[in-house]
Amino acid sequence: MERFGTVAIAGVGLIGGSIGLALRRKGLADRVIGLGRDASRLDEAKGLGAIDCGTTDPARAVAEAEVIVVCTPTDRIATDIKSLAAVAPEHVLITDAGSAKRRIVEAVEGDIRAREVFVGAHPLAGSERRGAVAARADLLDGRVCALTPTGRTPADRIEAARRFWTGLGCRIVVLDPDDHDAALARTSHLPHVVAAALASSVPEHCLELAAGAYRDGTRVVASDADLWVAIFRENAVHLLESVAEFEAALGRFRDAIASDDPETLRSLWVTARERRRSFEDGPPA
Amino acid sequence: MERFGTVAIAGVGLIGGSIGLALRRKGLADRVIGLGRDASRLDEAKGLGAIDCGTTDPARAVAEAEVIVVCTPTDRIATDIKSLAAVAPEHVLITDAGSAKRRIVEAVEGDIRAREVFVGAHPLAGSERRGAVAARADLLDGRVCALTPTGRTPADRIEAARRFWTGLGCRIVVLDPDDHDAALARTSHLPHVVAAALASSVPEHCLELAAGAYRDGTRVVASDADLWVAIFRENAVHLLESVAEFEAALGRFRDAIASDDPETLRSLWVTARERRRSFEDGPPA
Structure with missing residues (x-):
């Protein structure tokens, strides 16, 4: 079975929390670190078992990360990817869970560091509920996860993203961001x-x-x-x-x-x- | 508890079948007779416990009916009400389950016999499934049932319709057919x-x-x-x-x-x- 070292989740809401729960329940990661702007929400996510620990400090959150999953709101994702790429280990995989991909991918490809480690993703799972309190370890089970690499995306990062999302229970569909x-x-x-x-x-x-x-x-x-x-x-x-x-x-x-x-x-x-x-x-x- | 004598159900599909199941499970009727055009469907409804017996003969179905519920398709309801009224006992109650009411009520009010015994009804319950096989004894539990009497509807028939649908578990809302x-x-x-x-x-x-x-x-x-x-x-x-x-x-x-x-x-x-x-x-x- 696939196993990742440290996984950092930026934005521990419904999707981020569900990913954390799944990683921990399935034993897919050595450590799951939550990154957020609100310490009390991180405490809540930890209490729910979605993360091992939480921090509001981006550099600390990703310092040892093998994978970073960005689950912040769609309009913040590109900025978060670029700033986390700048402080993450060189061989990190950064992926996300945004519902629209073209603008994110274009913004990241304009960043010489971030584009080397990023593979856009969109797991088709959700709920009208929000927050880690609504998270479920099985939310992604059997769901499609769209991956949207481009011709510039390194092949080993695409492969790592495929392993990551497959490990979470997703069925992978690869397609162009605009498609x-x-x-x-x-x-x-x-x-x-x-x-x-x-x-x-x-x-x-x-x-x-x-x-x-x-x-x-x-x-x-x-x-x-x-x-x-x-x-x-x-x-x-x-x-x-x-x-x-x-x-x-x-x-x-x-x-x-x-x-x-x-x-x-x-x-x-x-x-x-x-x-x-x-x-x-x-x-x- | 309210109890009715013989209840005839014209059209034993999802709604008619659910009414039959509810009448029989709740002991609300002495006898539930199904009326339909297809003997094999009536057999099926009987096998499912939705009716005590079935017949394709309208006059036989309603000969001793205290209540007739017409659950046929919307565009057949008015015709069915008029023809059943002609062969039913004088003090019968005829009610229906049609999703649109104005045309039905207008057509019935043009019939000197039918308008004396009819109270339009629409229980707000359904499913995308069809047929008695999809019927459930609790389909109407707690649902709104709209009653659409007019100024010409006899008060004792309105009261009987209210008791009938309330017995089935519905909450009654009375309003004008066009409203x-x-x-x-x-x-x-x-x-x-x-x-x-x-x-x-x-x-x-x-x-x-x-x-x-x-x-x-x-x-x-x-x-x-x-x-x-x-x-x-x-x-x-x-x-x-x-x-x-x-x-x-x-x-x-x-x-x-x-x-x-x-x-x-x-x-x-x-x-x-x-x-x-x-x-x-x-x-x-």
């Missing part, structure tokens, strides 16, 4: 925007007559505002494309309802249901 | 259209990178096509209004993303989250 962002705009960021628009378009006085369809369709709106605003901004171009595609799909339903066209409505519904079934069935083995 | 349809367009029918548009707007090749937000946002699309096409047509006017309201809400998000306006995005997200929280918290006690 990742185009896909995630559609599969994740758009569904969040749609859920929020749906939640707010139903008037308060009607909520007593809401049930499962509203509940499921809006679940992700319980997520943190700042986290999602940062993702929407980071991936604005692809997200706007996906919103336009969704508006066109909705327009087809609207027109078929307006023209009382049951055959078209039925066909649109069946197409949607089959698309969802493809998702449930997963990729061909 | 019901306006609310349900927003709380249920719109979320179904949005889920279908979302499901189909995500390209097949991106699905490997889809996760919880897509799964939850599209869950209801697994539902039956004919059932939902009928509901969309039945409630087209209100549904189109609600689609327009949703498009406006989505447009506000789109514009804030396009103009890279984090304050507006944050405020839109927080409003959506609070609306959803109102739903989760339920009405004030």
Whole structure:
């Protein structure tokens, strides 16, 4: 089994905390160090078993790190990677868990030191809950983790990133950062925007007559505002494309309802249901 | 405890089957008779314990009924109510489980016999699964059941309907049929259209990178096509209004993303989250 020496986790929230729990429960690391800006949150993460110890000092956190995982909010990740690379051991692997990748990868590739050690990653796992208190050792089990190296990424760092995320239970998909962002705009960021628009378009006085369809369709709106605003901004171009595609799909339903066209409505519904079934069935083995 | 004599259930699918299971498990009826067009489905419902016996003969099914619950597809309900009223005992209660009410109530009120015994109802419970095989005795427990009597509905039938649905575990909300349809367009029918548009707007090749937000946002699309096409047509006017309201809400998000306006995005997200929280918290006690 893979085993890493010291792993530093920058940002011990839901994802960082879950990675820490998994590393420690699976015995994948000699030591898990949490890095954060708030000492009380680090104490909490330690109490929950997500880290062996915590510090607010970046240089101390990464001094002996074999792997650094940056799990801070999307709009802070690139800056954190660059500043941690400057104080980390030469042969460190730095990876992250950001939901949008192109801007992060571009920013890191502009940094002569950071680009030698960084492999962008996005484990497709989450929850509308936040903080280490919501972390779970099995959060990443069986989930896809997208890796987004570029032609400049050293092959041994790609291999190390693959081993790290595989060790955590993920299934690896390698793709271009911009292709990742185009896909995630559609599969994740758009569904969040749609859920929020749906939640707010139903008037308060009607909520007593809401049930499962509203509940499921809006679940992700319980997520943190700042986290999602940062993702929407980071991936604005692809997200706007996906919103336009969704508006066109909705327009087809609207027109078929307006023209009382049951055959078209039925066909649109069946197409949607089959698309969802493809998702449930997963990729061909 | 309330107890009814013979209860006939027309249409023993998910809802009808769940009503039958609940009536029998709670000992609310002397006898539960299933009425359907397909004898093998009635046998299945009997095997599952949802009915005491089944028949494809409407007159036999309702000959001794104290209560008839019509759980057939939305576009067949009014016709079924009228034809069953013609052969049922004089003091029967006929109620239904249709998701849209105005057209049904108007059609029934045009029938001199049926309008004397009918109280429109809509228990807010369901599932993307269908058929008696998916029925559950607790499906209606704690759910809202909307009753939609009019000024012409006899008071003793309203009272009987209230007792029937309350016995099944529902919390009663009484409202005008058209008000019901306006609310349900927003709380249920719109979320179904949005889920279908979302499901189909995500390209097949991106699905490997889809996760919880897509799964939850599209869950209801697994539902039956004919059932939902009928509901969309039945409630087209209100549904189109609600689609327009949703498009406006989505447009506000789109514009804030396009103009890279984090304050507006944050405020839109927080409003959506609070609306959803109102739903989760339920009405004030």
